[in-house]
Amino acid sequence: xxxxxxxxxxxxxxxxxxxxxxxxxxxxxxxxxxxxxxxxxxxxxxxxxxxxxxxxxxxxxxxxxxxxxxxxxxxxxxxxxxxxxxxxxxxxxxxxxxxxxxxxxxxxxxxxxxxxxxxxxxxxxxxxxxxxxxxxxxxxxxxxxxxxxxxxxxxxxxxxxxxxxxxxxxxxxxxxxxxxxxxxxxxxxxxxxxxxxxxxxxxxxxxxxxxxxxxxxxxxxxxxxxxxxxxxxxxxxxxxxxxxxxxxxxxxxxxxxxxxxxxxxxxxxxxxxxxxxxxxxxxxxxxxxxxxxxxxxxxxxxxxxxxxxxxxxxxxxxxxxxxxxxxxxxxxxxxxxxxxxxxxxxxxxxxxxxxxxxxxxxxxxxxxxxxxxxxxxxxxxxxxxxxxxxxxxxxxxxxxxxxxxxxxxxxxxxxxxxxxxxxxxxxxxxxxxxxxxxxxxxxxxxxxxxxxxxxxx
Amino acid sequence: xxxxxxxxxxxxxxxxxxxxxxxxxxxxxxxxxxxxxxxxxxxxxxxxxxxxxxxxxxxxxxxxxxxxxxxxxxxxxxxxxxxxxxxxxxxxxxxxxxxxxxxxxxxxxxxxxxxxxxxxxxxxxxxxxxxxxxxxxxxxxxxxxxxxxxxxxxxxxxxxxxxxxxxxxxxxxxxxxxxxxxxxxxxxxxxxxxxxxxxxxxxxxxxxxxxxxxxxxxxxxxxxxxxxxxxxxxxxxxxxxxxxxxxxxxxxxxxxxxxxxxxxxxxxxxxxxxxxxxxxxxxxxxxxxxxxxxxxxxxxxxxxxxxxxxxxxxxxxxxxxxxxxxxxxxxxxxxxxxxxxxxxxxxxxxxxxxxxxxxxxxxxxxxxxxxxxxxxxxxxxxxxxxxxxxxxxxxxxxxxxxxxxxxxxxxxxxxxxxxxxxxxxxxxxxxxxxxxxxxxxxxxxxxxxxxxxxxxx
Numbered sequence: 081x082x083x084x085x086x087x088x089x090x091x092x093x094x095x096x097x098x099x100x101x102x103x104x105x106x107x108x109x110x111x112x113x114x115x116x117x118x119x120x121x122x123x124x125x126x127x128x129x130x131x132x133x134x135x136x137x138x139x140x141x142x143x144x145x146x147x148x149x150x151x152x153x154x155x156x157x158x159x160x161x162x163x164x165x166x167x168x169x170x171x172x173x174x175x176x177x178x179x180x181x182x183x184x185x186x187x188x189x190x191x192x193x194x195x196x197x198x199x200x201x202x203x204x205x206x207x208x209x210x211x212x213x214x215x216x217x218x219x220x221x222x223x224x225x226x227x228x229x230x231x232x233x234x235x236x237x238x239x240x241x242x243x244x245x246x247x248x249x250x251x252x253x254x255x256x257x258x259x260x261x262x263x264x265x266x267x268x269x270x271x272x273x274x275x276x277x278x279x280x281x282x283x284x285x286x287x288x289x290x291x292x293x294x295x296x297x298x299x300x301x302x303x304x305x306x307x308x309x310x311x312x313x314x315x316x317x318x319x320x321x322x323x324x325x326x327x328x329x330x331x332x333x334x335x336x337x338x339x340x341x342x343x344x345x346x347x348x349x350x351x352x353x354x355x356x357x358x359x360x361x362x363x364x365x366x367x368x369x370x371x372x373x374x375x376x377x378x379x380x381x382x383x384x385x386x387x388x389x390x391x392x393x394x395x396x397x398x399x400x401x402x403x404x405x406x407x408x409x410x411x412x413x414x415x416x417x418x419x420x421x422x423x424x425x426x427x428x429x430x431x432x433x434x435x436x437x438x439x440x441x442x443x444x445x446x447x448x449x450x451x452x453x454x455x456x457x458x459x460x461x462x463x464x465x466x467x468x469x470x471x472x473x474x475x476x477x478x479x480x481x482x483x484x485x486x487x488x489x490x491x492x493x494x495x496x497x498x499x500x501x502x503x504x505x506x507x508x509x510x511x512x513x514x515x516x517x518x519x520x521x522x523x524x525x526x527x528x529x530x531x532x533x534x535x536x537x
Numbered sequence: 538x539x540x541x542x543x544x545x546x547x548x549x550x551x552x553x554x555x556x557x558x559x560x561x562x563x564x565x566x567x568x569x570x571x572x573x574x575x576x577x578x579x580x581x582x583x584x585x586x587x588x589x590x591x592x593x594x595x596x597x598x599x600x601x602x603x604x605x606x607x608x609x610x611x612x613x614x615x616x617x618x619x620x621x622x623x624x625x626x627x628x629x630x631x632x633x634x635x636x637x638x639x640x641x642x643x644x645x646x647x648x649x650x651x652x653x654x655x656x657x658x659x660x661x662x663x664x665x666x667x668x669x670x671x672x673x674x675x676x677x678x679x680x681x682x683x684x685x686x687x688x689x690x691x692x693x694x695x696x697x698x699x700x701x702x703x704x705x706x707x708x709x710x711x712x713x714x715x716x717x718x719x720x721x722x723x724x725x726x727x728x729x730x731x732x733x734x735x736x737x738x739x740x741x742x743x744x745x746x747x748x749x750x751x752x753x754x755x756x757x758x759x760x761x762x763x764x765x766x767x768x769x770x771x772x773x774x775x776x777x778x779x780x781x782x783x784x785x786x787x788x789x790x791x792x793x794x795x796x797x798x799x800x801x802x803x804x805x806x807x808x809x810x811x812x813x814x815x816x817x818x819x820x821x822x823x824x825x826x827x828x829x830x831x832x833x834x835x836x837x838x839x840x841x842x843x844x845x846x847x848x849x850x851x852x853x854x855x856x857x858x859x860x861x862x863x864x865x866x867x868x869x870x871x872x873x874x875x876x877x878x879x880x881x882x883x884x885x886x887x888x889x890x891x892x893x894x895x896x897x898x899x900x901x902x903x904x905x906x907x908x909x910x911x912x913x914x915x916x917x918x919x920x921x922x923x924x925x926x927x928x929x930x931x932x933x934x935x936x937x938x939x940x941x942x943x944x945x946x947x948x949x950x951x952x953x954x955x956x957x958x959x960x961x962x963x964x965x966x967x968x969x970x971x972x973x974x975x976x977x978x979x980x981x982x983x984x985x986x987x988x989x990x991x992x993x994x
C-alpha cells in the first residue's frame with residue numbers, strides 16, 4: 081500500500097503514541113478488572129480505544145459492564161449504577177450520572193473521560209434489549225476484521241472530521257466512527273473507499289456479510305454485519321453522503337494535507353455579517369427561545385421539524401424562504417429563515433372548488449358573493465378563484481403571532497415557545513451566542529468548495 | 538312548454554317583428570335571385586336570418602354564393618369577387634372587400650349589413666375545401682331540425698350574450714350561434730339545456746348524430762352533425778363553459794330578467810382604479826405597443842401567447858404574477874401583469890446538477906468556485922446549489938429590457954414590439970383607451986357573481 085506523503089504526515093500526527101496507547105489501555109484493563117472483581121458483571125472496552133482506531137489526544141474510554149440478561153430493566157439500572165458509582169469512587173474519580181437510553185456514569189480519572197455503561201450480555205446482536213447492548217458486538221466484529229486497516233480507518237475518520245461530515249448526531253447527520261470502520265474494511269482501505277465514494281449514487285447498498293433482512297429507503301444503506309435488520313448509515317443525510325463523495329473526488333484529483341485539517345473559518349463580526357446580508361438583499365428573520373432541557377438528539381430533530389412547519393406556514397402566507405436552518409445553543413435555540421420578501425400585497429388569491437363539484441361551488445359562491453373581497457369569485461381553469469385580504473402582510477407580524485402554535489412544532493419546542501420567543505429582523509439577527517452558526521449560514525459552501533478557495537486550488 | 542314570465546318578456550323584446558323578418562328575408566330573396574340570374578353560381582341565405590334565430594335589431598344578412606367545385610381557388614376568388622362587386626353595385630350599396638379565409642364583400646344596403654361570400658358548392662360537409670363551404674350545411678341542418686325551438690334558441694343566445702359568454706372569437710372563447718342552436722336542439726329546449734349545463738363536467742361529449750370519428754381533448758365536445766371530425770365547441774374555453782354552467786344554476790334557482798340583460802358596469806375612473814389598486818397592494822405593469830394590422834383572430838392568440846411567455850420569464854426571474862390579461866385596441870395592444878412583488882433580492886439560488894452526475898457536478902463546482910457568488914456551491918438534497926446575483930432586481934427593468942425578445946412572442950407582436958413598446962407601473966397603467974378592460978380586470982367577477990351583486994340576490 082503506497083501512501084501519499086500527506087497521509088504519512090497525517091498519520092504521524094493522529095496516530096496515538098505508544099505511550100498514550102499503553103497508558104489508556106492499562107487504565108481500561110484496571111477498570112475491567114475492578115468490574116469483574118465485583119462478581120456482578122463481565123466488562124469490556126468498547127469504542128475506538130478497544131479497536132485501536134482512536135485518534136491522538138482522544139481522552140474517551142468506554143467500559144461496558146455486561147450484566148446477566150435475566151435481570152429486569154430496573155435491576156439492571158439499580159445494580160449497574162451502584163457498581164459504576166463504586167468503581168468511580170474506588171478510582172477517586174469526579175463523576176456524574178448521565179442518560180442516554182439508560183443511565184450510566186461519566187467519570188474523569190487522570191484526565192481521561194470515561195463512560196461506565198451497564199448493558200445486557202446477550203448472546204447475539206439480534207437479541208439486544210436496548211441499543212447499548214449492540215456496542216460490544218460492534219467492537220468484537222471490528223477487532224476480528226480490522227487486519228491491517230487501523231491506519232486506514234484513522235485516515236478515513238480524520239478525513240471525515242476535517243470535512244465536517246463526521247458524527248452521526250442529529251445536527252451533523254454524518255458518518256459515525258463505526259460506519260467509517262465498516263466502509264474502510266468493506267472497500268479494503270482508505271483509497272479504495274475514496275474511489276468508491278467518488279462514484280456513489282443515492283440508494284447505494286453495502287452488505288458486508290450478505291445477510292440483509294430488511295429494505296431501507298436511506299441514501300446510503302450499510303447493513304450492520306452484526307444485525308441484518310439495521311442500517312449502520314441510517315443517520316447519514318443525502319447532503320453529508322455527497323459531501324463525502326465530493327471530498328473524495330477532490331482528494332483523488334489533488335491529494336493534499338488540507339483535506340485532513342479542520343480549519344473552520346473564524347466567525348464573522350456583526351458588521352461583516354450585516355454587510356453580507358445587505359448585499360444579498362434578502363429578508364432574514366430569527367426566532368429564539370430557551371433551550372429545552374433535553375439532549376441534542378431529542379431537541380435538534382424538533383428544531384428541524386418546527387422550522388420546516390414554520391417555513392410551510394410562511395410559504396402558504398406568501399413568504400417563500402430561500403433557506404432555513406436551526407441551531408441548539410446551551411441557553412437558547414435559534415430558528416433562522418431567509419425570505420425572498422418581508423412584505424406581501426394585502427390581496428391574495430384564494431383558489432376554490434372546481435365548478436364541476438356543484439354543491440361545493442355553490443356554497444363557495446354564496447359565501448364570497450356577500451363577503452368583502454377585492455375581486456371574484458371568478459372562473460379560472462374550471463375552478464372558482466376569489467381575491468381576499470390576507471391576515472398578515474409582514475412576515476415579522478406572522479412570526480410574532482400565535483399562529484405559530486397552529487403548526488406542528490416539536491413538543492419541547494412548543495413548550496419552550498409557550499414561555500415566550502423573540503423575533504428579530506435583518507442585521508438584528510446577529511447574535512454573539514450564534515456567531516459561528518450565523519457565519520456558516522451566510523457563507524455556506526460545500527467542504528470541497530471551501531478547501532479549494534482556501535488553497536486556491 | 539311553460540315559460541317563466543321573464544322569458545316571455547325577453548322574447549317580446551328580442552323576437553324580430555313580423556315586418557322586420559319579412560323585410561330582411563325579402564332582401565335576401567332579391568339578392569339570391571340576382572346571384573342566380575348571373576348564371577355563375579347558386580345562392581342561399583345562411584346564418585341566423587335564414588334559420589329564423591336572429592335577434593331583433595340584428596342587421597346582419599349573409600348570402601353565400603355557391604360556385605362549381607371544379608373551379609380553382611384563384612378562379613373562385615376572381616369570379617366570386619367579380620360577381621359580388623356587380624351585385625353590390627346593382628343594389629346601389631356602399632361596399633368593401635374583406636378577408637377571412639377568402640376575400641368576400643361586405644355591403645351596406647338599406648341599413649342592412651350584408652356579407653356576400655363566395656364558396657364551393659360541395660356535395661357534403663366532409664368534402665369542403667375551406668371552412669366557409671361548411672356554413673350552408675349548418676344552415677340546412679338547423680332548418681331541418683329546429684322544429685318549434687326557434688324561441689328557445691333565441692332565449693339561449695340572449696342568455697349567453699347577456700352572460701358575456703356568446704361568441705367563438707378568440708377574445709371571448711365562448712359559444713357560437715351555431716353551438717347554441719345545436720345544444721338547444723340536442724337537449725330539447727332552453728330549460729332542458731340549462732338543466733343539463735348545470736351538471737356539466739369538463740370533457741362532456743355530445744354527439745347528436747352519433748357519428749363521431751375523432752377524439753377531442755376540448756372541455757366541451759359537440760360533434761358537428763354535418764362533419765363527424767369536427768368539434769363545434771372547439772373554441773370554447775373551460776372558463777366560458779363553466780360560466781355558462783354557473784349562470785344556468787343561478788337562473789334555475791332564481792329565474793329573473795337580469796340573466797337576459799347585458800349590463801356591463803360602467804368603466805371606472807382613473808381615480809377609482811388607482812384607489813382599488815392601492816388597496817390590493819399588488820404591483821401592476823402594462824406593456825403597450827402598436828396594434829399589428831391583422832384581424833383579432835390572428836392577433837389575440839398572439840397577445841395571449843406573448844403574455845404567457847413574459848409571465849414565465851417574470852416567474853423565472855423571481856416575479857410571480859397573480860394574474861395577467863391582454864387586450865387588442867384599435868391603435869394599441871396592452872399586456873397587463875399583476876405581480877406579487879415589484880422588486881426582489883439581488884441573491885438568487887441557482888440549482889445545479891445532482892452530485893451523482895459526477896462529470897456535470899465537477900464542472901459546476903469548478904465554474905462557481907472561482908466565480909463571484911454570495912454562497913455555495915453547497916450540497917442540498919443531493920444537488921449542488923449556488924447563490925448568485927440576478928440580472929434584474931426590479932420587474933420594470935426586466936420588462937424594459939431586450940430580454941423580452943428572448944421569449945416566444947407571437948410573430949406580429951414581436952414585429953410590432955421591435956418598433957418600440959411602453960412599460961407603465963402601478964396607477965400609471967390607467968389608460969382611457971383601455972378603461973373598460975382595466976376596469977374589468979380589477980373588478981373581475983364571474984357573470985353570476987355580478988348578477989347576484991347587482992340584484993342583491
